Amino acid sequence: MMDEQSSFQQIIDDLGMGDEEAARQIVQRFTRRLLALAQTRLDARLQQKVAPEDVLQSVYRSFFRRHQNEEFNLDSWDGLWALLATITVRKCCQQVRHYHRERRDLNRETPSQTPEENKLNEWQMISNEPTPEQAALLTELLEEIMSSLDPQGQTIFMMRLQGFSEREICEEIARSERTVRRTLNRIRSQLSNAME
Incomplete structure (x- = not known):
């Protein structure tokens, strides 16, 4: 890394x-x-x-x-x-x-x-497909979430956005499934709160 x-x-x-x-x-x-x-x-x-x-x-x-x-x-x-x-x-x-x-x-x-x-x-x-305005809002939301994460969390988030499975992410960053799952759950919670 x-x-x-x-x-x-x-x-x-x-x-x-x-x-x-x-x-x-x-x-x-x-x-x-x-x-x-x-x-x-x-x-x-x-x-x-x-x-x-x-x-x-x-x-x-x-x-x-x-x-x-x-x-x-x-x-x-x-x-x-x-x-x-x-x-x-x-x-x-x-x-x-x-x-x-x-x-x-x-x-x-x-x-x-x-x-x-x-x-x-x-x-x-x-x-x-989202409208360009919706896409811009989504991009801003994703940037906001990225800035709130530590480097490991950012890597997990980006890999998930790129379609990697939890197992593939674990192998790539050499962390346990529990760590990856916990990070993804925290990100889902942030997304859910932001969309409300």
């Missing part, structure tokens, strides 16, 4: 000095997950106007510029992921707002699709 932390700190320090290799490592580490996140936040019609890759370029541009200005206090890979995910969700929300303003409203455009494609899009619109 110390190796992971020291490598993170070295990359962040190098990035602060403008090291392109450090920037490349960050891009390589997070691009796939951030791209998937952006794709879930931009519906198919909006992606005809703005590609998730364009949003991601904007995310990295903002992050690198603001990091150079020392606006962030980053202490772990999980913290960096949470920050980049938040920036991505907010950039997607900005695009949604931009393309749904009166003169640009996508709903006013006449689709040039076949009737079958139109029916498919109607079904896609009735979705259980």
Whole structure:
């Protein structure tokens, strides 16, 4: 764990000095997950106007510029992921707002699709996916919970969010199931209280 932390700190320090290799490592580490996140936040019609890759370029541009200005206090890979995910969700929300303003409203455009494609899009619109605003609120809630946890709790939480089972988490962090379960129960309680 110390190796992971020291490598993170070295990359962040190098990035602060403008090291392109450090920037490349960050891009390589997070691009796939951030791209998937952006794709879930931009519906198919909006992606005809703005590609998730364009949003991601904007995310990295903002992050690198603001990091150079020392606006962030980053202490772990999980913290960096949470920050980049938040920036991505907010950039997607900005695009949604931009393309749904009166003169640009996508709903006013006449689709040039076949009737079958139109029916498919109607079904896609009735979705259980959260709205961008809900996603932003969720991201803020997750950040708040992350900040209240110790480093081990943050690791457990991030792994659980990424779909790891309790057993896999135990093996990865070398802790008992009881410890992991207790931490997850505490996090569930915090989430429950926050949602009330």
